[in-house]
Amino acid sequence: xxxxxxxxxxxxxxxxxxxxxxxxxxxxxxxxxxxxxxxxxxxxxxxxxxxxxxxxxxxxxxxxxxxxxxxxxxxxxxxxxxxxxxxxxxxxxxxxxxxxxxxxxxxxxxxxxxxxxxxxxxxxxxxxxxxxxxxxxxxxxxxxxxxxxxxxxxxxxxxxxxxxxxxxxxxxxxxxxxxxxxxxxxxxxxxxxxxxxxxxxxxxxxxxxxxxxxxxxxxxxxx
Numbered sequence: 001x002x003x004x005x006x007x008x009x010x011x012x013x014x015x016x017x018x019x020x021x022x023x024x025x026x027x028x029x030x031x032x033x034x035x036x037x038x039x040x041x042x043x044x045x046x047x048x049x050x051x052x053x054x055x056x057x058x059x060x061x062x063x064x065x066x067x068x069x070x071x072x073x074x075x076x077x078x079x080x081x082x083x084x085x086x087x088x089x090x091x092x093x094x095x096x097x098x099x100x101x102x103x104x105x106x107x108x109x110x111x112x113x114x115x116x117x118x119x120x121x122x123x124x125x126x127x128x129x130x131x132x133x134x135x136x137x138x139x140x141x142x143x144x145x146x147x148x149x150x151x152x153x154x155x156x157x158x159x160x161x162x163x164x165x166x167x168x169x170x171x172x173x174x175x176x177x178x179x180x181x182x183x184x185x186x187x188x189x190x191x192x193x194x195x196x197x198x199x200x201x202x203x204x205x206x207x208x209x210x211x212x213x214x215x216x217x218x219x220x221x222x223x
Contacts, residue, residue: 033091035063042098043080051078051096063088071096079121104148105164107135116144131159137166147172147189154193171214183212195219 038055040048054074058066068086075084075096082101089095101117106128108114114122115132120141128134135144143166151158157176165173172189174182185192192213199219200208210222 033063034060035066035092035094036060037093038096039093040096040098042084043078043100047078047080048098051075051098055094055096058094063090063092063094066094079117079119079123082117082119103129103132105133105135105144107139116141120145133161133164135164135166138168139166143170143172147184150190150193154190154197156193156197180208181210183210183214185214185216188216 035058038052038059040051040055042048043051051074055071058071066088071086075081075086075098080100081098083099085097087095087097101119101121101123103115103117103123105116106114106125107116107122109122113125113128115125115129116122116135144164147164148158151161160177161174162177163175165175167173169186171186172184174184176182182196195217196211196213196219199211206223208221208223212220212222
């Protein structure tokens with residue numbers, strides 16, 4: 001009796017392996033898991049549709065074996081994308097959820113208007129906005145994000161900045177919405193901004209037009 005049971009178990013395992021192998025082969029060729037629907041969400045409708053059109057060449061490919069690198073490259077080529085999630089919904093749908101980049105500043109390059117996003121990419125635009133600072137000067141993204149980090153870590157009011165001026169020496173000036181001009185040093189920007197916050201907090205009633213922080217641990221003002 002034990003021998004017969006063992007033989008039956010072996011036969012069942014053998015049959016299961018054969019059937020499983022056949023089903024796997026059939027699935028890779030079957031229309032059941034071929035991609036026929038692509039959805040993109042998170043951007044404006046026009047931008048969502050644009051990405052869908054760029055990905056349409058994947059239609060009718062096997063959903064299990066899509067080229068991930070192609071999908072990633074196409075999505076990342078869109079300057080509005082900060083993050084994204086690609087979700088395969090079997091049997092035949094690809095859903096792409098996008099987190100839009102935050103526009104942090106605006107500038108001109110080669111006489112064209114651009115927004116600079118938190119993703120480090122420039123997006124071509126027709127018109128500027130009044131709620132983000134305009135950058136003057138030939139800067140690199142690295143220069144801007146180092147300044148932005150210093151501003152954020154010092155709890156300085158980035159949303160009150162009207163203009164940023166970058167100099168070839170690697171130094172920044174900041175113009176605030178209230179007209180105050182701040183001349184920053186090349187190094188120790190965060191420490192200088194923290195010092196400035198304390199100073200301004202103790203001199204709220206003064207009509208200060210310009211603050212020079214270029215000298216180490218010194219504040220020079222122009223009323």
